Amino acid sequence: MQLTLWTYEGPPHIGAMRIATGMRDVHYVLHAPQGDTYADLLFTMIERRNHRPPVTYTTFQARDLGGDTAELFKTAAREAYERFKPQAMLVGASCTAELIQDDPGGLALALDLPIPVVPLELPAYQRKENWGAAETFYRLVRTMCPAPATARAPRLPGTPARCNVLGPTALGFRHRDDVREITQLLVKIGVEINVVAPLNASPSDLSRLADADFNVVLYPEIANTAATWLTRSHGQPVTRTVPIGVGATREFIAEVCALAGLDAELALRNAEARATWYSRSVDSTYLTGKRVFVFGDASHAVAAARVASRELGFQIVGLGTYSREQAREVREAAALYGVEPLITDDYLEVEAQVAALQPELVLGTQMERHIAKRLGVPCAVISAPVHVQDFPARYSPQMGFEGANVLFDTWVHPLMMGLEEHLLHMFRDDFEFHEGAAASHLGRAPGPAAAVTEVAAPVQLAVVAATHATHAPQVPSGPIVASWAPEAERELSKIPFFVRGKARRNTERFAVEKGMATITVETLYDAKAHFGR
Amino acid sequence: MSPVIPLMPERVEGSGLPVLKQRGQREVFCGLTGIVWLHRKIQDAFFLVVGSRTCAHLVQSAAGVMIFAEPRFATAIIDERDLAGLADANTELDRVVTRLLERRPDIKLLFLVGSCPSEVIKLDLSRAAARLSQRFTPQVRILNYSGSGIETTFTQGEDACLASLVPQLPSTPARSLMVVGALADVVEDQFRRLFDELGIGPVHFLPPRRSTELPPVGPETRLLMAQPFLGDTLRALEARGARRLAAPFPLGAEGTTEWLRAAWVDWCAVGGESAAQVTRFASVVGPKRERAARSLARHRVALQGRRVFFFPDSQLEVPLARFLARELGMTLVEVGSPYLHRTLLDRELALLPPGTQLSEGQDVDRQLDRCRAARPDIVVCGLGLANPLEAEGMTTKWSIELVFSPIHGFEQAADLAELFTRPLDRRARLVA
Numbered sequence: 001m002q003l004t005l006w007t008y009e010g011p012p013h014i015g016a017m018r019i020a021t022g023m024r025d026v027h028y029v030l031h032a033p034q035g036d037t038y039a040d041l042l043f044t045m046i047e048r049r050n051h052r053p054p055v056t057y058t059t060f061q062a063r064d065l066g067g068d069t070a071e072l073f074k075t076a077a078r079e080a081y082e083r084f085k086p087q088a089m090l091v092g093a094s095c096t097a098e099l100i101q102d103d104p105g106g107l108a109l110a111l112d113l114p115i116p117v118v119p120l121e122l123p124a125y126q127r128k129e130n131w132g133a134a135e136t137f138y139r140l141v142r143t144m145c146p147a148p149a150t151a152r153a154p155r156l157p158g159t160p161a162r163c164n165v166l167g168p169t170a171l172g173f174r175h176r177d178d179v180r181e182i183t184q185l186l187v188k189i190g191v192e193i194n195v196v197a198p199l200n201a202s203p204s205d206l207s208r209l210a211d212a213d214f215n216v217v218l219y220p221e222i223a224n225t226a227a228t229w230l231t232r233s234h235g236q237p238v239t240r241t242v243p244i245g246v247g248a249t250r251e252f253i254a255e256v257c258a259l260a261g262l263d264a265e266l267a268l269r270n271a272e273a274r275a276t277w278y279s280r281s282v283d284s285t286y287l288t289g290k291r292v293f294v295f296g297d298a299s300h301a302v303a304a305a306r307v308a309s310r311e312l313g314f315q316i317v318g319l320g321t322y323s324r325e326q327a328r329e330v331r332e333a334a335a336l337y338g339v340e341p342l343i344t345d346d347y348l349e350v351e352a353q354v355a356a357l358q359p360e361l362v363l364g365t366q367m368e369r370h371i372a373k374r375l376g377v378p379c380a381v382i383s384a385p386v387h388v389q390d391f392p393a394r395y396s397p398q399m400g401f402e403g404a405n406v407l408f409d410t411w412v413h414p415l416m417m418g419l420e421e422h423l424l425h426m427f428r429d430d431f432e433f434h435e436g437a438a439a440s441h442l443g444r445a446p447g448p449a450a451a452v453t454e455v456a457a458p459v460q461l462a463v464v465a466a467t468h469a470t471h472a473p474q475v476p477s478g479p480i481v482a483s484w485a486p487e488a489e490r491e492l493s494k495i496p497f498f499v500r501g502k503a504r505r506n507t508e509r510f511a512v513e514k515g516m517a518t519i520t521v522e523t524l525y526d527a528k529a530h531f532g533r
Numbered sequence: 534m535s536p537v538i539p540l541m542p543e544r545v546e547g548s549g550l551p552v553l554k555q556r557g558q559r560e561v562f563c564g565l566t567g568i569v570w571l572h573r574k575i576q577d578a579f580f581l582v583v584g585s586r587t588c589a590h591l592v593q594s595a596a597g598v599m600i601f602a603e604p605r606f607a608t609a610i611i612d613e614r615d616l617a618g619l620a621d622a623n624t625e626l627d628r629v630v631t632r633l634l635e636r637r638p639d640i641k642l643l644f645l646v647g648s649c650p651s652e653v654i655k656l657d658l659s660r661a662a663a664r665l666s667q668r669f670t671p672q673v674r675i676l677n678y679s680g681s682g683i684e685t686t687f688t689q690g691e692d693a694c695l696a697s698l699v700p701q702l703p704s705t706p707a708r709s710l711m712v713v714g715a716l717a718d719v720v721e722d723q724f725r726r727l728f729d730e731l732g733i734g735p736v737h738f739l740p741p742r743r744s745t746e747l748p749p750v751g752p753e754t755r756l757l758m759a760q761p762f763l764g765d766t767l768r769a770l771e772a773r774g775a776r777r778l779a780a781p782f783p784l785g786a787e788g789t790t791e792w793l794r795a796a797w798v799d800w801c802a803v804g805g806e807s808a809a810q811v812t813r814f815a816s817v818v819g820p821k822r823e824r825a826a827r828s829l830a831r832h833r834v835a836l837q838g839r840r841v842f843f844f845p846d847s848q849l850e851v852p853l854a855r856f857l858a859r860e861l862g863m864t865l866v867e868v869g870s871p872y873l874h875r876t877l878l879d880r881e882l883a884l885l886p887p888g889t890q891l892s893e894g895q896d897v898d899r900q901l902d903r904c905r906a907a908r909p910d911i912v913v914c915g916l917g918l919a920n921p922l923e924a925e926g927m928t929t930k931w932s933i934e935l936v937f938s939p940i941h942g943f944e945q946a947a948d949l950a951e952l953f954t955r956p957l958d959r960r961a962r963l964v965a
Contacts, residue, residue, distance in 0.1 A: 001583075001609045001610065001611060001613065001615055001620070001622065001625035001626060001628075001629050002609070002610045002612060002629075003607055003608075003609055003610075003629045003632060003633060004586075004589050004606075004607060004608045004609075004610050005604060005607045006589075006593055007586060007589045007593065007608075008591060009586075010586065010587070010590040011585065011586040011590060012589045013587075014590065031565070033649045033681070033682040033683045034559050034561060034563060034588060034682040034683065034686065035561070035562055035563025035564075035566075035591065035649070035681075035682025035686075036563075036591075036682065037558070037559070037560045037561065037562075037565075037917060038562055038563075038594060038595060038915075038917075039594075040560070040917030040918075041592060041594065041915070041916035041917045044916060044918070044919065044920040044921060045919075045920065048920060049920065049921070050920055050923075050924030051719065051921050051924070052917065052918065056558060057558050058558070059558050059559045059682075060650070060683065061682075061683050061684070062681075062683040062684045064683075065653075065683065074556075076558070079557075079898075081571055083898060094587060094589050095585035095586070095650055096585070096587075096649035096650050096653055096682075096683070097647070097652060099616075099653045100653060122584060123613075125611065125612050125613045125615075125616055126612070126613050128586065132789045154572050203818060207741065303691045350661065386800065414612070460761050
């Protein structure tokens, strides 16, 4: 039993729903108690889908448990087929139905429906959402595109290479826009797109997967299982680079060219993002060595660390993931930056780590955004779990060159906002800029604070009309420390706010170590020299 | 398809209203969802769901939990080891509770909330609560109830929670009034002022804002139900000797007036108030009722004659439909409710227009067919259905907002009406 206040991933059947909902002409019959239908709102509210997910729930109740829940399942499956006429049906159980052991797979096969039925075994007490998505996609691919009896004929010379693009799902972090960006890129370099799946693919599209020469894996968490099987049974090689950031995108292009027999040098000519220049321009100098903490699903976290370090000149002070299945990749990347990897799905542990590391920027999930907000650290979101904010109306990919531009903007923006706030603080006591002064554009209007700025406090959009938090975070009060002399306190207030907390802590630590009772201006600068980085 | 067409439409006894019962997919929340508002109401209580990852995911999805610093609810996620019997689930639960209470010394009341998996594996949470209570008394009181989807629908979670509190209430021989059902604090304060002006008191509210302020109950306690979904709580209170005052629910000007009148009539009857004092009701309640009615006038213009279709959600559907039909002139196409509590709704059903089509339980696909065929002006439905129906060109009102917003009482009557006018107004404003 694990005490969980918040979870990064849902149960595995949510992963299956992400596959079914992303596809066309698939229906998922889920043996589940009343209440599990809450999952529909993830798709209709967070992602704002204009259709109900193609899922029928048996919604059994206590009174059914004494009776025949298996019959209930059969009725639901039969009626779902008649009503929705899908090309293929997924059948499975949620956590509670797993306990009553009705065997939805067997029951559905007994119905003898005239379509492929794919039974899903998703152990809800061991596995989680991403695993469920990967397993579901793999089962569907295997069913719709079985291994051929004979090896595929080699591609005729002169015909363009074709690839499948694998991994995007419903409720994926920017999947919608990544697919557009990457398919455009592939077409531009001369590769034909055979099938994009699961997003917007039908089961009959899956049966055409074998027509491709190789597979592009966009999201390894979801597509790796299926892609590995396709390599084994259909001889399709697979891309390994996740094209997030300029460097990775260029590497991806080279990888694709090698698989497609294209000239990589030609393809890479003029392949640049505006972000590269922006990062080199002089006003980005202040980004140098910014201390960054990165946390997310493994692929996004590893990619973000690379972009942060090599393309923005940040320093990685922490790197972690909640995906235990991909922990190895994150460990390897962490070694590259000389940091301890943090592999956990307990957000309290992540919070403690962020608090201890005192980064200047957090790149994380929506939960890290809240952690960062509480700790007063700027933050940008780089990974699922998704939130309504992660489905912007505008085109906003993470992958490819446009994705690199998006990353530059979204990561640098919170730092800029922090800087503006710092300027406001710096000029707080200026005679024209004090809190009581009216804004100049308001003429002689009297009144309070004009120096109000939009602070980087992202709008909280709870799925439902949520109530307000009143419970403040419990900041542990430390041991008694040396007291601050008034002039030292004044000096401290002149230090930019985003390093002030650290300066205070370091000075106090220094004073305690030196056995000083009072902190003077001199102590402050002694400590600065002592800890100077 | 095997459509079940009843030869004779079933009718609700007493009111004679036709009621359609179908069995199929129920698109409703489970009782765990109640934690979202209950933990805001009882401010020193913690809700620990003993369940699966699905339960944790549901509660955080429903609550938009991301906004909480450290929420006063959590899930003890049952894992493989607990199921395989490798770990004694009770020992594990004790460990989790101990860790939790060490972290949160501010917690005075802990609810162990049962879920579908904990019910199916027959984890006895009442014994666990008793065992843990002994250990943590007097600092923390530990109770249990089930919010599982196999036993409860959405608001029934509050019923189960409040019912579990009833045995804890102190006894009293004194005459008192208890308002039963979680209300927004602002609404509670308004009602308290009204009861004061009417000279009715002492008045207590269940649930209280703090677990240390449990309301007393006894044979002289009169119960005024503020919510229509509290059947088990009512039974438990009646077992302690309290008596329910039959009334409609305090939604809208009329509902609130009649609800207050029920308390007033009972109070006068027992207290032997004089005729002069009886006019006090009119002088206290009259102006408030008139003000509420005035505030509804604008909405009546917008809603009069519009056709509304209710999908089942909170059991508030019947009182809401009564308000929309009688005070705003709307036409009721279908009033769906997960469960029609005949006793609690007695006064409400009598006030519905004759022939109102009720439905109890759900087969969501067939109900959607009916809804599409009827093309109502506004559909009241859950979050899973709202955007898809909007995309089909229908105007919707998310039903969950009717549970989370303060809608009871005179001062909220117009706010409640506004929840229905706004979607229509919005659709009219958007050109493209």
